[in-house]
Amino acid sequence: xxxxxxxxxxxxxxxxxxxxxxxxxxxxxxxxxxxxxxxxxxxxxxxxxxxxxxxxxxxxxxxxxxxxxxxxxxxxxxxxxxxxxxxxxxxxxxxxxxxxxxxxxxxxxxxxxxxxxxxxxxxxxxxxxxxxxxxxxxxxxxxxxxxxxxxxxxxxxxxxxxxxxxxxxxxxxxxxxxxxxxxxxxxxxxxxxxxxxxxxxxxxxxxxxxxxxxxxxxxxxxxxxxxxxxxxxxxxxxxxxxxxxxxx
Amino acid sequence: xxxxxxxxxxxxxxxxxxxxxxxxxxxxxxxxxxxxxxxxxxxxxxxxxxxxxxxxxxxxxxxxxxxxxxxxxxxxxxxxxxxxxxxxxxxxxxxxxxxxxxxxxxxxxxxxxxxxxxxxxxxxxxxxxxxxxxxxxxxxxxxxxxxxxxxxxxxxxxxxxxxxxxxxxxxxxxxxxxxxxxxxxxxxxxxxxxxxxxxxxxxxxxxxxxxxxxxxxxxxxx
Numbered sequence: 001x002x003x004x005x006x007x008x009x010x011x012x013x014x015x016x017x018x019x020x021x022x023x024x025x026x027x028x029x030x031x032x033x034x035x036x037x038x039x040x041x042x043x044x045x046x047x048x049x050x051x052x053x054x055x056x057x058x059x060x061x062x063x064x065x066x067x068x069x070x071x072x073x074x075x076x077x078x079x080x081x082x083x084x085x086x087x088x089x090x091x092x093x094x095x096x097x098x099x100x101x102x103x104x105x106x107x108x109x110x111x112x113x114x115x116x117x118x119x120x121x122x123x124x125x126x127x128x129x130x131x132x133x134x135x136x137x138x139x140x141x142x143x144x145x146x147x148x149x150x151x152x153x154x155x156x157x158x159x160x161x162x163x164x165x166x167x168x169x170x171x172x173x174x175x176x177x178x179x180x181x182x183x184x185x186x187x188x189x190x191x192x193x194x195x196x197x198x199x200x201x202x203x204x205x206x207x208x209x210x211x212x213x214x215x216x217x218x219x220x221x222x223x224x225x226x227x228x229x230x231x232x233x234x235x236x237x238x239x240x241x242x243x244x245x246x247x248x
Numbered sequence: 249x250x251x252x253x254x255x256x257x258x259x260x261x262x263x264x265x266x267x268x269x270x271x272x273x274x275x276x277x278x279x280x281x282x283x284x285x286x287x288x289x290x291x292x293x294x295x296x297x298x299x300x301x302x303x304x305x306x307x308x309x310x311x312x313x314x315x316x317x318x319x320x321x322x323x324x325x326x327x328x329x330x331x332x333x334x335x336x337x338x339x340x341x342x343x344x345x346x347x348x349x350x351x352x353x354x355x356x357x358x359x360x361x362x363x364x365x366x367x368x369x370x371x372x373x374x375x376x377x378x379x380x381x382x383x384x385x386x387x388x389x390x391x392x393x394x395x396x397x398x399x400x401x402x403x404x405x406x407x408x409x410x411x412x413x414x415x416x417x418x419x420x421x422x423x424x425x426x427x428x429x430x431x432x433x434x435x436x437x438x439x440x441x442x443x444x445x446x447x448x449x450x451x452x453x454x455x456x457x458x459x460x461x462x463x464x465x466x467x468x469x470x
Contacts, residue, residue, distance in 0.1 A: 008339070019339055069338060071340060072341045072343075073346070077345070098339060100338055103334055103336055103337070104334055105335050171341075171347070171352050172330035174330075174333070176256070204256065208255055208256050211332070212333055213256075213332075213334065214259060214326045215256070216354060217351065217422075217429045217430065218347035219346070219347055220343065220346035220352075223346035223347070224346050231434060234429065235429050235433060235434030236432065237257070238257055238261070238429075238430060238431065238432035239433075241255070241257040241258075242261065242431070242432055
């Protein structure tokens with residue numbers, strides 16, 4: 001398969017970036033998108049050029065490291081997968097593929113296609129946890145009876161891998177799907193209710209401080225999320241927030 | 249205004265509540281307007297009541313104007329923040345692959361409706377203020393029907409009204425159901441809310457369009 005890659009190259013956060021054309025040949029349909037980039041980087045290294053910098057780790061769709069805006073969609077054109085799970089058979093011989101980083105003011109570019117997504121970590125640190133005394137008397141979580149439907153909903157929210165596709169897909173670069181998933185996974189469980197008021201207020205405050213945009217309910221985040229996190233989580237976070245505000 | 253609603257969630261709730269208030273107001277507006285087609289006398293009576301009842305004039309009307317101002321100022325505040333949140337745009341962005349045009353372009357449909365409101369206020373509200381308070385004319389409960397029909401005589405105004413109602417329809421198509429999501433309502437009733445939103449977004453603007461065209465095509469002959 002012969003392709004023309006148009007890849008965003010940017011030396012660092014303060015430099016000006018641009019799309020650079022890279023014709024590539026010999027790509028097989030069974031290769032993953034990241035393997036295709038590995039092939040390109042090998043060629044660049046052999047030519048003495050700088051390889052393209054991109055994030056990756058597990059390469060099996062669970063770590064949330066890989067990103068990439070592929071032809072204008074986060075993680076490419078397929079649904080419910082990450083970039084590392086995208087295969088080149090999805091493209092045709094002769095295609096042009098535009099590859100950009102996830103763009104948001106809160107995700108500054110580190111280099112080329114790699115962005116700094118630690119804003120998500122700071123949102124998580126603002127309240128995405130439960131305080132448990134681990135001094136030896138910790139109660140087994142499974143000892144608390146939890147309604148199956150609630151446990152499942154909580155699990156689904158917790159399956160968010162924090163990749164940032166929601167932010168990348170949102171026309172407003174809003175992080176509400178991520179934040180709401182992290183709020184929801186606790187809001188649905190009895191262990192999470194104790195700190196619910198502070199949690200939602202602190203996490204929303206941090207989300208705003210990071211400079212993410214506002215949710216306008218387009219639903220793009222839900223469609224592009226590789227884990228299928230639902231918009232219901234955003235509604236739940238809004239509810240939690242309103243209740244927390246009412247409590248003061 | 250962003251001081252009133254300090255967080256993104258609160259700002260969206262303000263947007264939703266003011267929008268829902270305007271959605272409710274539209275039902276009242278379209279009902280009164282429809283009487284101009286069915287019964288000019290009823291239209292005159294209702295219009296006179298709306299124009300001279302002190303509760304409507306000095307309580308309801310300022311609340312309505314405040315609702316409009318809050319909705320559009322907050323909309324613009326949100327739009328500015330959203331643009332800042334992605335200061336460097338994508339070279340290629342396939343927004344249409346994951347979200348419909350109407351949901352991604354509320355600012356466009358909203359600004360067109362806002363521009364239309366400028367004309368609408370000039371046509372009717374300013375006219376009323378001038379008639380009642382500047383010229384200090386005596387009350388005339390029979391004038392409203394003729395004044396309204398006369399407004400739709402020029403084709404340009406009728407066309408502007410019709411186009412604006414189409415844009416209003418698109419704005420409602422996303423905005424009405426979206427406001428429930430913003431207020432945290434996403435449950436088993438949501439598909440019903442979405443269906444009602446679509447019905448509302450089509451029927452109400454269509455009635456407004458029908459009224460405008462009806463008066464344009466049926467002028468008062470002197």
